[in-house]
Amino acid sequence: MEFEAVIGLEVHIQLLTNTKIFCSCSTDFGAPPNTHICPVCMGMPGVLPVLNKKVLDYAIKLGLALNCKINKFSRFARKNYFYPDLPKGYQISQYELPILEGGHVEIFVNGEYKKIGLERIHMEEDAGKTIHRPDGSYVDFNRAGVPLLEIVSLPVMHSPQEAGEYLRSLRRIVRYLGICDGNMEEGSLRCDANVSIRPKGQTKLGTKTELKNMNSFRHVEKALEYEIQRQIEVVEDGGKIIQQTRLWDEKTGMTKPMRSKEEAYEYRYFPDPDLVPIFIDDEWIERIKDEVPELPRQKLERFVEEYGLKEEDARVLVEEKSLADYFEEAAKGYKKPQSIANWILSELLGYLNKENKNIEDTLIKPNHIRELVELIDSGLISGKIAKTVFGKMYETAKSPKQIVEEEGLVQITDRSQIEGIVDEVIKANPKAVEQYKSGKKNTIGFFVGQVMKKTKGKANPKLVNEILASKLEEL
Structure with missing residues (x-):
């Protein structure tokens, strides 16, 4: 039986704002750990978030570039889960009312263009960063609260190559827009992949796995190649695919199980009571439209x-x-x-x-x-x-x-000067002359080389060839 892979990507891009999404802390990369934090991004009691308007501008700009529907009304939601790098115990994100829906990213693969449809794009805050060392695990909260846009594609890609080109195209666009630097190695563009397989010709989606820990385009492609083959082998051996999150291991070239895959309801989303709904009017959209560059x-x-x-x-x-x-x-x-x-x-x-x-x-x-x-x-x-x-x-x-x-590199174009040098070269190489006269016309290349050597590459090659051909034929 022949199988077809079905791939959807979730891409997080860090926005190039000077401050975080809900507070005035700096977003500069590479600062000493826990130096860009405040009571707001640390989730202290009694503080309230204030939305950075630049984040909305950038979201609208991306929506225009990707032909998305810009929702005039949207709102933030709390995504509830517990993890060491999430100081509030929830992440401020968007759920049922995202800022952008639909749209597409155009890719060029196998000599033709293809549109990869998008499900949605929403705003959210980043989490902190967990650092594991031999002496213990640490959390750097500098990244907590950095503004993100999550771009969710439809499951319409069918090869690792398409997924890789989708990421490259998306990175080009956000860089042209000036909203993200797209540096995967610094974590400003991150990708999770959802992949499943199904018998070719069928439309029903198979059980998916989510792939994480891929920090380059090549890693995304390699992880998908491995996971697709792994799923095919499981099914062909009579097994069933388990819905789970798997980590890509660059050293072994394999994906490894991390945890069972969560469903949306497990995050207990609800509207964030500390943030007012967002209203976007046509005038706002038109203003941003003027800022969209040639893509x-x-x-x-x-x-x-x-x-x-x-x-x-x-x-x-x-x-x-x-x-x-x-x-x-x-x-x-x-x-x-x-x-x-x-x-x-x-x-x-x-x-x-x-x-x-x-x-x-x-x-x-x-x-x-x-x-x-x-x-x-x-x-x-x-x-x-x-x-x-x-x-x-x-x-x-x-x-x-x-x-x-x-x-003193000006080319020698004086005909009489070149003729004199050509005469010297011909006179100094009687054997090569005999070879030329006996029919080995490619010997002219040797003479050209000798002339260029004498002139330190300054003689006009076209003129040298012309004079040599004329003089050698006269012999």
Whole structure:
């Protein structure tokens, strides 16, 4: 029997607000433990939460970007459970009246676009962080009360690859919107996966397991691959899938049972009596709509249409908004934007990736990329010399023109000068001349190499080839 996987993802994104969702404590990451806390986020008696309006703005912005229904009326609910990192004994979340419903995330997989439907998006506060050490377990409450949006997809993904691309697409969008930095390694984007299997062709959902402890896209894909295969083997052996939460173990490459999976009623949700309901009017939505930037898919299509870029190149450039902006600045007013893109993608990203750096870290100004391409196109330097110049640009932040002048790297285009060097090379290599005359025409490559060596790569390659071909044929 052939089985089909059914996957739904629950993604939590930490919002880039300066303060927490219900108090004025800082949200800065990496502060010493328990230094960004107050009576409100610690759940002390006699204090009341006050909603951070920026959280609502960011939720509306995401809803507009993902084509969600923005509920004009919503409210917070208390999600009751006991855990060491939850100081109040409940989490302020949303339940029956979330701020956003529906919508979709568009992914590109197997050469085509697919819309992954969303069930809902709601606001909630983060919990603290439990730290386990050999000498005991500790809780850092700095994270308690940090604002989150939980994005719940419909169970419409059928492969780990689709799930991975969904996460990448979602991260691109929230980064473009400027509402979350999307750093999984710092916990600002976290993902739980619900997965089940069913015989192919059936529509009824099987018993699901929830997967946790996945802190990279690759871990999500690997955990899903393992869990799907595990469930298939259980069913084929005559067993039954147990509804449970399982932890991904990176070291063993396996998922391990953690606890039985809770149902919603076990959390005893009820409206939070300390927070008033939320009313959103059309004017508010229109104001936020003006703040929504051009999104990755729209930018990709524009890069292909406006700049004539190859789609695969445009796809890489729009991966990060800062990289796309860098390209646009570099290509401004230049007739060959594809050449600009080539240098950014092959050379600049090559250097940055080697040092594990981002585009923001480069010393090279965007207009210096354009200047370098102009030097090549004008014939002042060759492509080979340009690579040398680029290396010095990367190290020093100098302009290509300055480097070319200082290093004396201007390309030799004087025909008579090149002819003289070609004559010397031919005279010094009689054996190679005989080989060429005997029909081994590819020997011309040897002569080109010798000329370039003599000129330290400065001779115009096109002119060198032309002169060599002419002189060798005359012999």
